[in-house]
Amino acid sequence: MKVAVVQSKPRKGDVDANLAELAAIFAQLASAEEPYDLIVTPEAALTGYFLEGAVYERAFVADALARTLAELWRAAPGSARAPVDVVLGFYENAGGTYYNAALYLRIDAAGHEILHVHRKMFLPTYGVFDEERFLSRGRRLQTFETRFGRMAILICEDAWHAIMPTVAAIKGARVLLVPSASPGRGLGAGGELESVLHWRNVLRSYAVEHGVFVIYAGLAGFEGGKGMTGSSTVIDPFGDTLVTAPTLGAHVLSAELDLSDVDVARAGLPLLGDLGAVLPDLLFDTELMPNLTPPGVTP
Amino acid sequence: MMTALPVIEAPRYRPPLLDIDPALTAEWLVAFLRDELIWRRGIHDAVIGLSGGVDSAVVAFLATRALGPAHVHCIRMPYRTSSPDSLADARAVIDALGCASRTIEITDAVDGYLQFEPEADARRRGNVMARTRMLVLFDQSSKLGALPVGTGNKTERLMGYFTWHADDSPPVNPIGDLFKTQVWQLARHLGVPLRVVDKAPSADLEANQTDEGDLGITYLQADRILALILSGRSDDKIVARGFSESDVRLVRGRVDGTHWKRHLPTTAMVSNTAINEFYLRPVDF
Numbered sequence: 001m002k003v004a005v006v007q008s009k010p011r012k013g014d015v016d017a018n019l020a021e022l023a024a025i026f027a028q029l030a031s032a033e034e035p036y037d038l039i040v041t042p043e044a045a046l047t048g049y050f051l052e053g054a055v056y057e058r059a060f061v062a063d064a065l066a067r068t069l070a071e072l073w074r075a076a077p078g079s080a081r082a083p084v085d086v087v088l089g090f091y092e093n094a095g096g097t098y099y100n101a102a103l104y105l106r107i108d109a110a111g112h113e114i115l116h117v118h119r120k121m122f123l124p125t126y127g128v129f130d131e132e133r134f135l136s137r138g139r140r141l142q143t144f145e146t147r148f149g150r151m152a153i154l155i156c157e158d159a160w161h162a163i164m165p166t167v168a169a170i171k172g173a174r175v176l177l178v179p180s181a182s183p184g185r186g187l188g189a190g191g192e193l194e195s196v197l198h199w200r201n202v203l204r205s206y207a208v209e210h211g212v213f214v215i216y217a218g219l220a221g222f223e224g225g226k227g228m229t230g231s232s233t234v235i236d237p238f239g240d241t242l243v244t245a246p247t248l249g250a251h252v253l254s255a256e257l258d259l260s261d262v263d264v265a266r267a268g269l270p271l272l273g274d275l276g277a278v279l280p281d282l283l284f285d286t287e288l289m290p291n292l293t294p295p296g297v298t299p
Numbered sequence: 300m301m302t303a304l305p306v307i308e309a310p311r312y313r314p315p316l317l318d319i320d321p322a323l324t325a326e327w328l329v330a331f332l333r334d335e336l337i338w339r340r341g342i343h344d345a346v347i348g349l350s351g352g353v354d355s356a357v358v359a360f361l362a363t364r365a366l367g368p369a370h371v372h373c374i375r376m377p378y379r380t381s382s383p384d385s386l387a388d389a390r391a392v393i394d395a396l397g398c399a400s401r402t403i404e405i406t407d408a409v410d411g412y413l414q415f416e417p418e419a420d421a422r423r424r425g426n427v428m429a430r431t432r433m434l435v436l437f438d439q440s441s442k443l444g445a446l447p448v449g450t451g452n453k454t455e456r457l458m459g460y461f462t463w464h465a466d467d468s469p470p471v472n473p474i475g476d477l478f479k480t481q482v483w484q485l486a487r488h489l490g491v492p493l494r495v496v497d498k499a500p501s502a503d504l505e506a507n508q509t510d511e512g513d514l515g516i517t518y519l520q521a522d523r524i525l526a527l528i529l530s531g532r533s534d535d536k537i538v539a540r541g542f543s544e545s546d547v548r549l550v551r552g553r554v555d556g557t558h559w560k561r562h563l564p565t566t567a568m569v570s571n572t573a574i575n576e577f578y579l580r581p582v583d584f
Contacts (some may be wrong), residue, residue: 012339012583052579184327187319187481193327222334224582225471227327248330 001148003038004029005253007232007245009221012048013058019046023072025252030076036084036254037148042179042219042232043089043100043120043156049181050223051091055134059093062117066105070112083108085115085146087217089155089179092119097136102153102179104144116144118153122161128183128226143171149259156180159216160202169210169272170279174262176212178203181219183226184247196231196247208239210275211266213257220250237265312540317522319481321488325361328473332365335471336446339583344445348436349373349392349400350503351385353486353495354474355450356392360489361473362448363396371398374439376432379406385503391492401439405431425504429462436469446470454479454518457525458550459557460502460510467560478522514553516546524550 006025010018022045029036043049047058069086073079085106092101100120106113119138123131141164143152152168152175159165159178168176186194199216207214213236220230233244234255245251266272282288336342345362349355362371373396375389386402393400408431413419419427436447449472455461456475474482479500486496500510500518511517524547527537537547559565563575572578 012581048583050581051584052581053577054580054584187324187327188316190320191323193323221338222331225331225335227331227334248326 001037001257001259002034003040003215003234003255003257004036005215005217005232005234005245005255006039006041006045007218007220007230007249007251007253008041008045009228009250010044010046010048010219012223013051013054015046015058019068019072022046022069023075026073026076026079028252030073030079030081030084032078035078035082037082038085038087038215040087040177040179040215040217041089042217043102043181044091044219045089045179045217047091048221048223049183049219049228050226052130052134055091055098056093059091059098061093062090062101062103062114065090066103066112066114069105070107073107080109083147085148087153087177087179089181089217091135092117098134099138100131100135100155101138102155102177104146104151104153104177106146115146116142116153118142118155120155120158121164122157124157141167141171143168143173149174149262151175151177153177153179156182159206162202162206165206165210165212166275166279169212170276174212174259175257176206176214178214178216180216182229182231183223184229193229193247196229199229199231200233200241203233203235204239204241207235207237208269210272211237211262211269213237213259213262218245220248237262317478317480317526319477319484321485324477324481324485325364325489328361329365331473332362332448332471336366340446342444342446344370344372344443345448346372346374346436346440346443346445347448347450348432349375349389350450351375351382351388351392351495352500352503353491354452354479354482355389356491356495357474357482357486357489358448358450358472359392359396359398360486360491363398368396368398370445371396372439372443372445373398373400374436375400375402376405376435377402378404378409378428380506382501382503382506384498385501388492388495388498391494395490395492403435403439405435408434421505425502426462426465428504429465433465433468448472449475451475452479452482453477454522454525455510456561457529457557458514458521458553459560460514460553461560463560478525479518480522514549516549520546521550525554528554 087104089102092099102118103114104116106115121138123137125132143150150172152173154164184193184195189197203214203216216233218230218232219228221228229247230245231247232253234242236242242255243253245253347359359373373393377386409428440447447469449469451461451466452474453476461467501508524542534547538544568576
């Protein structure tokens with residue numbers, strides 16, 4: 001599978017300009033000598049991340065957005081050679097309920113099909129973040145079948161909770177797609193922002209623990225003084241970083257992934273198999289239940 | 300007989316981390332200035348009020364890296380009582396950078412008003428000077444098609460040690476989230492002339508004035524206490540780390556007494572579309 005990670009730097013709220021930018025990137029990727037199979041973009045890729053109340057004016061209906069993306073791809077010279085899958089982060093309007101979402105779209109000569117829409121489950125609402133003031137929470141972490149095997153999408157803070165990649169892997173995901181928008185902070189780490197370092201650590205640990213590919217697409221650019229830290233990366237199931245982008249600026253990453261490496265990695269370090277055996281004991285532990293809030297119940 | 304194992308003890312308290320990676324910081328802030336001025340606004344020039352102190356010097360160095368010396372306009376704005384050393388120190392920065400510069404005396408403008416207020420005390424006179432300087436910076440920016448760039452640091456912002464709607468008024472500020480001691484670290488890395496870095500910081504609104512004299516605490520001590528306050532530590536816990544009660548009380552009092560200075564004016568809300576209460580749009584939308 002040949003993957004491109006698009007580290008975009010959108011103009012705040014200017015959807016037309018950002019679609020034009022994406023069209024140019026599609027043209028670049030579609031004309032590559034060897035066709036790309038998968039293109040992954042960051043969270044809020046067409047609008048920028050911090051929208052506050054304007055999120056309602058810049059939210060997309062998934063079907064309409066999918067149509068727009070398919071048209072953009074088909075308009076790119078060379079795009080008819082092979083099908084392509086696109087992952088794109090966007091603010092979703094689902095009949096008047098708004099989500100921070102990402103879709104997985106398959107585009108080929110016959111048409112296009114949304115294979116999955118993931119709605120962000122962990123909405124950061126602390127410090128600089130205010131998502132739950134404006135957005136609703138996704139309620140399910142689903143994995144989905146693609147022509148390259150089963151995958152899952154985790155949006156930004158979704159991936160800061162170790163339970164999420166755990167559940168995704170147990171449910172069969174072999175590739176974790178992580179669109180993100182992470183405002184950089186912490187200047188004392190030595191050569192790298194502390195928030196970027198944290199991302200690298202957690203993503204790598206998930207790849208190794210579960211034997212999955214991790215494809216992380218980070219938004220770039222300053223938004224009202226808050227610098228989005230890019231640092232897009234592709235990590236293989238052994239925990240090796242195959243390629244990584246700088247913190248600043250727009251970039252495209254390119255990587256060829258051998259998806260059978262997932263089997264090789266899991267054979268060498270069968271932690272996922274162990275987890276499948278032990279997880280029921282952990283989850284159905286009666287001592288755990290009183291500490292959990294059932295869905296729909298306010299603690 | 301077993302010998303006792305050596306015990307490796309964790310330090311009881313970690314000191315507040317004020318150390319920055321200055322190269323990373325400079326790179327980040329230069330990118331911020333380029334994004335804010337050129338990429339977002341299409342403005343290629345900055346106007347900076349150069350006082351001769353380390354804050355405005357650091358901003359001038361960053362802006363020069365971001366925009367090039369011909370696009371950085373450093374304005375010196377002395378009042379008749381300003382120290383000649385300040386003017387010379389600002390000159391040293393301009394010479395080091397080779398940026399555009401101009402000296403505009405504010406004496407006539409300030410005295411033009413203050414002649415009607417002869418009993419104005421030092422604080423009022425200082426505020427009039429600071430607000431006059433802002434008037435000059437905004438007008439020069441308008442004339443040059445440039446953007447005024449702010450030079451206030453996090454310490455003075457938290458301590459309320461600035462003139463409201465004067466020093467804090469430029470639309471972008473690269474160093475407003477850096478404590479004073481961090482500005483000094485950055486200054487050394489950027490190569491700001493040492494005479495500027497090493498001198499006692501002063502608002503220079505009165506003769507022989509120093510910031511640390513005005514504030515009643517050194518910047519190093521204030522920054523350490525501020526860092527602990529901002530990370531959520533109670534006064535008791537801060538004192539338990541060896542800071543004096545009077546220092547902690549002084550810093551806490553200044554922060555708590557000046558929250559209003561870090562906000563826009565308080566507006567009476569009478570609708571469910573009140574700006575910045577219900578109607579919420581980010582600054583860059």
